[in-house]
Amino acid sequence: MIQWIEEARRGSAEAQESLVRHFTGMALAVAYDKLQDSHLAEDAVQEAFTEAFANLHKLQDPRRFPGWFKVIVERQCYRDLRRKQLQTFPLHEIELPMGDQRSLESVVEKRELIGQLHATIADLPSGMRIAVQLYYFQGYNLREISQYLDISLPALKKRLFDARRKLKNTLHVADFVSVFTDLYEGGKRMLHIVNGDSVGDKLKQGNIQGDILVWRELYSFGPVYTKMDEPDHRRTRAQYLEQTLGIPQKEYIGTCESQERKLQDFRKYDEVVLWFEHDLFDQTMLAYLLHWFKEQSLGNTRLSLLCIGAYPGIELFRGLGQLSTEQLETLSGTWHAIGDEELMLGSMLWEAYASDLPEKHQRMLEMDSSALPFARDAFEAHLARLPSVSHGLGIIEQTTLEAVAGGIHTPYELFRTVGDRLHTLGMGDLEFWYYLAKMIEGPDSLLVIDGTALFPDFKLAVPHFQERVLQVTSLGHEVLAGKTDYACAATIDKWVGGLQVRGKDPLWRWNPERKSVVRIAEAD
Structure with a gap:
């Protein structure tokens, strides 16, 4: 972020675009909270970015950009409230998308639930309300939200916990996240990449909508390379896995090629969610996929991550495969957006892990890996x-x-x-x-x-x-x-x-x- 700000000060359009992509969701949450109108919120955010870029030279400490920009957004909202009146549109004037075969009753029912959800969120105290919007609706991680709102991580977690409890009691549903998932994810244009067949099967049995891609690899064992898809590297690894674990070369290569073809089609999805856990088996898989995605042009596809190292009621958490279908459903919607920091860190970790130089492996323990909080322990266990x-x-x-x-x-x-x-x-x-x-x-x-x-x-x-x-x-x-x-x-x-x-x-x-x-x- 600091590099973006320094380059934006020098007039870099690319750096400005990076800041816009990263902070638009946060800004929209704050603007909508003030204006209660999505169109006015978008206008306010656009004008706020214009004002921020024009005054970047006044920002003394680039690390303070999140809070500084939030003040600009709020100030712009107050201006808009003074000069604009909010407009509403009758339901019958809203056109349904072409090809949408849903009945009018289902549309009305969904709109009523959306309205109820927004109404209950609007009744929350301001601090809880914005935290919910940023975490569940915009997908920012806890650290980013704490910086933006200028509150500690424990305080933010307490707000989210209290808000979720209040929403559950008000909406009279089993879980607020399940309502959010149904209304805002839909799942029809989502791809969930998971770490094993057991987890994949349970997600299919539950209410997690979208396509499931089980990533079948064992990067924690045998030779690995920065470019795993190079033919020579793949043949060497296939031979080793057959000699040591009995996995037929043809079957291994076929599995790799099949899952890579599916991965190459990721742009047809609105969102790709990575489901992983804390151990080396998963952290190497996560690092490889982040390294791969870093090299791609994401287009309009959003990357998200769900990565846990514990679950309530399980004393020794070994992984997502321990969880029941119902327990996995409670995790739906708790993922957060993957930003440039996670992509960069994952790529660096993979390149170090695949290196044949011991010094690079040691650097995995020395670099700042806080963006992927389970990485350090996993790679220490590796060494x-x-x-x-x-x-x-x-x-x-x-x-x-x-x-x-x-x-x-x-x-x-x-x-x-x-x-x-x-x-x-x-x-x-x-x-x-x-x-x-x-x-x-x-x-x-x-x-x-x-x-x-x-x-x-x-x-x-x-x-x-x-x-x-x-x-x-x-x-x-x-x-x-x-x-x-x-x-x-x-x-x-x-x-x-x-x-x-x-x-x-x-x-x-x-x-x-x-x-x-x-x-x-x-x-x-």
């Missing part, structure tokens, strides 16, 4: 998968070894335990079986398992696998006791984002105390 300076194990191998040493010996119980302890990774069963298989492999194994060494994968089901018993080897006990550095004793070969860790005594390690990537010379 913790590197061999530790303490014992040479990554966090997955360490946690697994500790769990077996602590008395958990069967595969499925082990998967649940490790998954709960490392829930920030969002690790699936196929990925975990691969790690477990590597830990019992070769002369330098950390674990031993009774019976055959086969593990389930995408194609293979192993009979009675749940009854198998795992034990810690002597080397495993030595590593846990701090007597042996596993990275020096064994040959490592794994991908951690765009980093390939291979051989003995890898140069780069993870320092859990400093929470940083270090060269092994620095770790000594």
